[in-house]
Amino acid sequence: MEYTHKPVLLDACIQALNIRPDGIYVDGTLGRAGHSREIARRLTTGRLICIDRDQAAIDAAQDRLAPWLDRVTLVHSNFSELKEVLSRCGVSGADGMLFDLGVSSPQLDDASRGFSYMQDAPLDMRMDTSAPLSAADIVNTWSQEELRRILFEYGEERYAPAIARAIVRARETAPVKTTLELVEIIKGAMPPAALREKQHPAKRSFQAIRIAVNGELEALPPMLRAAVDGLNPGGRLAVITFHSLEDRIVKRTLAELARGCVCPPEFPVCVCGKKPQVRLVTRKPVTADGAELEENPRARSAKLRVAEKCGFDL
Numbered sequence: 001m002e003y004t005h006k007p008v009l010l011d012a013c014i015q016a017l018n019i020r021p022d023g024i025y026v027d028g029t030l031g032r033a034g035h036s037r038e039i040a041r042r043l044t045t046g047r048l049i050c051i052d053r054d055q056a057a058i059d060a061a062q063d064r065l066a067p068w069l070d071r072v073t074l075v076h077s078n079f080s081e082l083k084e085v086l087s088r089c090g091v092s093g094a095d096g097m098l099f100d101l102g103v104s105s106p107q108l109d110d111a112s113r114g115f116s117y118m119q120d121a122p123l124d125m126r127m128d129t130s131a132p133l134s135a136a137d138i139v140n141t142w143s144q145e146e147l148r149r150i151l152f153e154y155g156e157e158r159y160a161p162a163i164a165r166a167i168v169r170a171r172e173t174a175p176v177k178t179t180l181e182l183v184e185i186i187k188g189a190m191p192p193a194a195l196r197e198k199q200h201p202a203k204r205s206f207q208a209i210r211i212a213v214n215g216e217l218e219a220l221p222p223m224l225r226a227a228v229d230g231l232n233p234g235g236r237l238a239v240i241t242f243h244s245l246e247d248r249i250v251k252r253t254l255a256e257l258a259r260g261c262v263c264p265p266e267f268p269v270c271v272c273g274k275k276p277q278v279r280l281v282t283r284k285p286v287t288a289d290g291a292e293l294e295e296n297p298r299a300r301s302a303k304l305r306v307a308e309k310c311g312f313d314l
Helices: 010-017 034-040 055-064 066-071 078-087 103-111 135-141 144-155 158-174 179-189 201-215 220-229 244-258 290-295 298-302
Strands: 023-028 047-052 072-076 094-100 232-240 277-279 303-309
Touching: 010 034, 010 094, 010 303, 023 034, 023 232, 034 047, 034 055, 034 094, 047 055, 047 066, 047 078, 055 066, 055 072, 055 103, 066 158, 078 220, 094 220, 135 158, 135 179, 135 201, 144 158, 144 201, 144 303, 158 179, 179 201, 179 220, 201 220, 220 232, 232 244, 244 277, 290 298
Parallel strands: 023 047, 023 094, 047 072, 094 232
Antiparallel strands: 232 303, 277 303
C-alpha cells in the first residue's frame, strides 16, 4: 500500500526545526514516522534518532523509513528517558528535537488497543503494551476519589463525581472489561442535556484515563528540560500538543526556561546570575490552516510551540 499519511502541522514543524543536512535531530514521538520521513530525507551526513514507546511504531518504521535507514536510529523507549537514550546513542548535542504529544493515529485507528470510545475492545490504552498498568486496572481497582480526581484534572470532566460513582457501582457487580461497557456507564451517569452535546459524552473520560495509564503529563516538564539540555546552542525544540492541559504545561515550562534574572525588582544589579536557557521562537502557538483542517480534521486542536537554545555567551 502506498504511504499517504501526512502528520499534523508538518510544514510548520520542518520550518521550525531549521534542518541542516549534516545536523543531528531527534523525533521523540515517532508514531507513523510522517515527521521523521521529512526530516530524514533532508539529511545527507546528518543523523535522526527516532524514539517511541510503542514497539509497533518502531517495527512499522523499518518499512516507512527504509530509504533513509543509513541515517536513522530507531529506539524503543519513552521520551521520559531522553537523557539516557541520547547517551546510549553517543549524542552529546542535537540540533533539533520534535515531540508530537498524545495518542498517535495508528493507536486510535487500531480498535484492539482500546483507545477508542467508538469501537468495542478490551480496556487497555497502553502506548507501550509491555507496561504493567492498563485502563482496566484503573477502572476496576482505583478508588472512587482517585477516579474522580483524574476525570476532573486530566479530562476536565464536569460530571466527574457522578461518573466515578457510576464506575464503582458497576464494578461491584462485575469487572468492567471493554471500552463500550465503559462508554455505557459514562453515558448513564450524565444528564440528558450532556448527551446531546456535539462532543461524544465519553471523550473527556477516555482522555483522562489514557493520560493516567501512560503518565503523560507528569513526564512533560522533565522531558522538556532534558530536551533543552540535550540541544546544541542554536538548536530548536518543537512541541505539538493536542489539549489544553498539555499546552499549558509546555507553555509554562518553556516560559520558565526563557526567563533570565529572578532577582527582586528593587535590586540595583543582578545577583542571582540566572541566564535564559532558550528564547521563544513562537510567542503564540502555531495552528493548522483551513486547507490542513479540511484534509485532516484531527489537526483542529493541534498547537505547535517552538524554542531555540541560547548560546553560551548570553
